[in-house]
Every structure is written in structure tokens, then in C-alpha cells.
Amino acid sequence: MKFRSIKGTYDVLPNVSNKWKNVESYIHQHLSRSGYSEIRTPIFENTDLFKRGVGEDSDVVSKEMYSWIDQGGTDLTLKPEYTASVVRSYIQNNLNSISPISKLYYIGDLFRRERPQKGRYRQFRQFGIEAIGSKYPEQDAEIISIAYNILSELGIQDITLNLNSIGSSETRKKYRQILIDFLKPNYDQLSESSKNRLDSNPLRILDTKNKSEMKLLEKAPMITEYLSNEDEIHFNEVQQYLNDLNIPFILDTNLVRGLDYYTRTTFEIVSSKLGAQDALCGGGRYDNLVQSLGGKPTPSVGFAAGFERILLAMDDENELVEKNIKKIYFIGLGNEVKSTMIKILGEIRNAGYYIEFDPLRRSIKSQLREANKLGASITIILGEKEMEEQCVQIKDLSSGNQESAPFDSIIPYLKSLK
RNA sequence: GUGGGCGUAGCUCAGCUGGUUAGAGCACCUGGUUGUGGCCCAGGAGGCCGUGGGUUCAAGUCCCAUCGCUCACCCCA
Known part of the structure; x- marks a missing residue:
């Protein structure tokens, strides 16, 4: 890659x-x-x-x-x-x-x-x-x-x-010298990095993870004593x-x-x-x-x-879980349906619903599978039959029930479901 | 910068001491009749076995190098 x-x-x-x-x-x-x-x-x-x-x-x-x-x-x-x-x-x-x-x-x-x-x-x-x-x-x-x-x-x-x-900072300046005075006689027991720090930044030696150093530091003077x-x-x-x-x-x-x-x-x-x-x-x-x-x-x-x-x-x-919102999946079938589908989709979305559609022009079977996979609770189906009758099928995915609704009453229908 | 572990399908991994066309599960796609999901069944697609070199009749398997990932040192949130 x-x-x-x-x-x-x-x-x-x-x-x-x-x-x-x-x-x-x-x-x-x-x-x-x-x-x-x-x-x-x-x-x-x-x-x-x-x-x-x-x-x-x-x-x-x-x-x-x-x-x-x-x-x-x-x-x-x-x-x-x-x-x-x-x-x-x-x-x-x-x-x-x-x-x-x-x-x-x-x-x-x-x-x-x-x-x-x-x-x-x-x-x-x-x-x-x-x-x-x-x-x-x-x-x-x-x-x-x-x-x-x-x-x-x-x-x-x-x-x-x-x-x-x-x-x-004054306290620290004083303590710094005290710590150096304590560590100097034990110089040989310090790790390489600690030796380097002894002059530049001795306080950092205190939070070492090196076991033998930690043991040595148990006897070291504590900064809190010099506050x-x-x-x-x-x-x-x-x-x-x-x-x-x-x-x-x-x-x-x-x-x-x-x-x-x-x-x-x-x-x-x-x-x-x-x-x-x-x-x-x-x-x-x-x-x-x-x-x-x-x-x-x-x-x-x-x-x-x-x-x-x-x-x-x-x-x-x-995990802070998101509230379960009702998802709607729009199933469009056939080419003649597309522009109506897009229009209705927009209306439903503007009404505040969570809705999406299949942009791959897949079969109804695939689209229903997809809806199911996404966890949609409702699908709206629009095919050629529905186009003739100026309505859509609204299917409840958990019960499997399906009803038809005329174009102009889709949103009222969705509201009635709540 | 230093050290350890690991690189096989999108993901998680099998692949015995080197030996035929490299496997599984999950995920994905299609189908199980004409426009109806989940479960189930059938099929399909998908791998320069990280890369390069070497040893060998033969390398996913052994050796070297290299790159990447990862954990630790270090440092810090």
C-alpha cells in the first residue's frame, strides 16, 4: 500500500x-x-x-x-x-x-x-x-x-x-541544592539519564521508574519539608x-x-x-x-x-449511549420514481426525521436487508404502482405491518406513529 | 534515540518437523421466481503469505536485510 x-x-x-x-x-x-x-x-x-x-x-x-x-x-x-x-x-x-x-x-x-x-x-x-x-x-x-x-x-x-x-520558585531553588547534595555522594548508583539531569534538572530524577533509584530516593529529603x-x-x-x-x-x-x-x-x-x-x-x-x-x-x-x-x-x-432515535429508510424502485423520491425524502428530512435512501439502485430485497442492518424501524416504499396511485407504502419493520399513505399525508402519518 | 514481540483475505486467525491448485469463522455480494427484511439454505467475489535478497530439487514455513505495526525504556496527557 x-x-x-x-x-x-x-x-x-x-x-x-x-x-x-x-x-x-x-x-x-x-x-x-x-x-x-x-x-x-x-x-x-x-x-x-x-x-x-x-x-x-x-x-x-x-x-x-x-x-x-x-x-x-x-x-x-x-x-x-x-x-x-x-x-x-x-x-x-x-x-x-x-x-x-x-x-x-x-x-x-x-x-x-x-x-x-x-x-x-x-x-x-x-x-x-x-x-x-x-x-x-x-x-x-x-x-x-x-x-x-x-x-x-x-x-x-x-x-x-x-x-x-x-x-x-524560591523554595525550589533551595530544595534543588539540597537534593543535589544528597545525590552527589550516590552518583554511581544513578542511571545514565539521571546523571545527566543532576545538573540540568535534578527534580526530575524524583519521578524515575528505575527500581534501585526509587529505593535510593526513599531516603532523599522531601520537597514538602522545605516549603x-x-x-x-x-x-x-x-x-x-x-x-x-x-x-x-x-x-x-x-x-x-x-x-x-x-x-x-x-x-x-x-x-x-x-x-x-x-x-x-x-x-x-x-x-x-x-x-x-x-x-x-x-x-x-x-x-x-x-x-x-x-x-x-x-x-x-x-459508554454514554445515544438515545434510540427512529430511523427511516426510503426504498425507491425503478427509474421513474427517483425525482419524486428525492423530493419526498427532503420533505421528511426537513420535518426533522432521520431518513436515508439507497444510492446504489439495488433490488427491493437488498434495500430491505440494508434497512434492517441499519436498524431502521420504518421503511417507506415507493415503486411504480405507488407512483400511479400517488402514495407510498409505509412498513413497520418490527411488526411487518404495511399501510399505504397518500403523498400529502406522509408526514402526518409519521407523526401519528409517535 | 534504545530494546522485545508480531506481519497469511476487509476483520480475527489456522497452516504440524519446508513438499501438490493457501484455508476457516465473521463481514461483503448474488440468488432461493414475477416488488418485501431479520433466521435459514445455496453460490460468489476477495490473498505479489509486508518487501527485497539468500539457502534448497522445492519456501507462507529456514537465514539475512529492510519496511511497517505493537509493547516497553524514555517522556508525558
Whole structure:
């Protein structure tokens, strides 16, 4: 086969597109009910936006972005994450002047050139929310609870909320040195990648999966011990509100996120139903991002969740099923009938019914089989006989009963069936 | 970028230690009388056995390479 979809991309085929649509519409509903408004930003941005926002040393920026120079010499990048783009728009459009708090959500496709595996694609879909403007812990708690509730209401079982605070940037600077001081004497026990990170980004060593490293880290000093007074008060309040909301969480002092902009609260929701890529959702507070992208200092919190992983983790039985709508199948027989058929079909469709016809000019037998396969409950049959009498046959497929109806009373007849 | 597993019909897979015209189930199409579905029955279509090379009298089967898929490392949603 000559052409196939690019590695790490996939087609959403008709048999699953409904599932996507249902999940998306549920998310739209839930988020607007919570007072969040949708924002859509372009699929590509200036490369520098992500370098500055996400961090030049992060893996995402340093080796996973789809970037190119366009014909005008501009360095562009397909969005590898949404937050930087939303914040750029927030600043550019002065959303702060409309309200001191902007509650935004998004649904869209992102691009990262990673090696594909279960739950990880090069073009993938995320939804997420950003609350820009509040520094208070109840905002953190709300964000976390929205994420948690959406996932559990979608019927995903075995979800766990992991929570941590990585403190303010000053706290982190202090802790960073303490961690380095702890790891240096154990340098030989570190993996290659951790050795490399020791200077560039030692905190990332904390969420290693390497068993011997994990053991070593059990004795490592925890970041939560070094939080400033204010960090700690904030963190305690977040936990208290989550308790008030009855949202179970696990404190995970090794939870350090990969994007550089996070401050204080970080969290992640994982599911055992996934493979190695078990994070359904991740997020946290980013109090410095707006400023570092050129806006006024504005505290913010948000999260992002991956659609592919949600669909993987969703119980098929808990699928949000579409209400059974009555389908009508129009059977036309013979050439003389076509133009009348098209006309009646249009009228019925305009009246709001679900109706389709056979564009292959197949036999009545085939058309009835097709109607049956599609799960139609009614067929309307129009052949030469009916043309002479200016009527159609309306057949109920479950009972097999069939009655004729004159052209001008088809819609009243259909209405009487309800 | 590194490693493991796997590539036979649209889908899920058989094909024993290399040996005749490559099979099944599901799906698809047609028919079971002249214009009536589901069930059933009969028939049909559909395969460069991923690709290229090698070993052999003989390769879907063995070897090498290559491409693709997949899982894991890594990273993250």
C-alpha cells in the first residue's frame, strides 16, 4: 500500500467516532456548567512561545516539537501543549481587562514527536481548563475536583489522584541544592539519564521508574519539608478543600511535572486500566507563566487530560449511549420514481426525521436487508404502482405491518406513529 | 534515540518437523421466481503469505536485510 497515515497518527473511523463525539459533548456540557468558556487558539505558534513557556531544557521542547521555518522565515511550531498558547492569547487580547478571573477551557489536537506506544500518539487530543487570575487554594481545589469528577462520571474506574506541592520558585531553588547534595555522594548508583539531569534538572530524577533509584530516593529529603510557610498554608488548604469535596487523594512527594512552569500545587490522575502511559490528566499551578510570557504577574491553575487515554480507560459498558432515535429508510424502485423520491425524502428530512435512501439502485430485497442492518424501524416504499396511485407504502419493520399513505399525508402519518 | 514481540483475505486467525491448485469463522455480494427484511439454505467475489535478497530439487514455513505495526525504556496527557 502506497500511502498510510503518518506514524503515531490514526483515523477515527465511523464505528468509533460516535464515542468521541459523546465524550466531547459531555465535556463541553460539564465545563460550561462549571462556568468555564471555550477558547480556541491556532494549531501553530511561534516556536519561541514554547521555548519560553514550557522551558528550553524540557524534553518536549528540546526534542519533541514539530517545528519548521516557513517561506517568510518565521520559526513556527505545531502546538505541543495548550497552556502556553492560551496564556499568549490571554495576554494578547487583554482578557484581564474583561474580568480579574478568566476561566477558560479548550479541546484540541497537539503534536509531539515521541515514539508511539499504548496511549501515546504524535498527534493527540486533549481537553483542559485554565483559571487565570486567582492565587487562592480554593481555585486549585476546584480545578482538581472538576478533573476528578469528569473522569469518574465518564465511568472510568480505578482512578487515583496524586497530589504534591513543589513550592514557589524560591523554595525550589533551595530544595534543588539540597537534593543535589544528597545525590552527589550516590552518583554511581544513578542511571545514565539521571546523571545527566543532576545538573540540568535534578527534580526530575524524583519521578524515575528505575527500581534501585526509587529505593535510593526513599531516603532523599522531601520537597514538602522545605516549603515556605506560605507554600505550606496554601497546600494544607488545598488538601482541606479536597477533603470537603470528598475527593480522595494520595500525597506523592515525588510528583514533579515535566513542564517547567509549574509552581506549588501539582497533581496527576492515573488509571490502572492504562499501560505504562497511565496518566489520564495532569496539571497544577503556574503562578509565573503569565509574567514570563510578557503579561502582568497573574497567578493561575489548570490541567490537561488526554482523550485517547480516556477512551482507552473507559468501560465500554459505561459508554454514554445515544438515545434510540427512529430511523427511516426510503426504498425507491425503478427509474421513474427517483425525482419524486428525492423530493419526498427532503420533505421528511426537513420535518426533522432521520431518513436515508439507497444510492446504489439495488433490488427491493437488498434495500430491505440494508434497512434492517441499519436498524431502521420504518421503511417507506415507493415503486411504480405507488407512483400511479400517488402514495407510498409505509412498513413497520418490527411488526411487518404495511399501510399505504397518500403523498400529502406522509408526514402526518409519521407523526401519528409517535 | 534504545530494546522485545508480531506481519497469511476487509476483520480475527489456522497452516504440524519446508513438499501438490493457501484455508476457516465473521463481514461483503448474488440468488432461493414475477416488488418485501431479520433466521435459514445455496453460490460468489476477495490473498505479489509486508518487501527485497539468500539457502534448497522445492519456501507462507529456514537465514539475512529492510519496511511497517505493537509493547516497553524514555517522556508525558
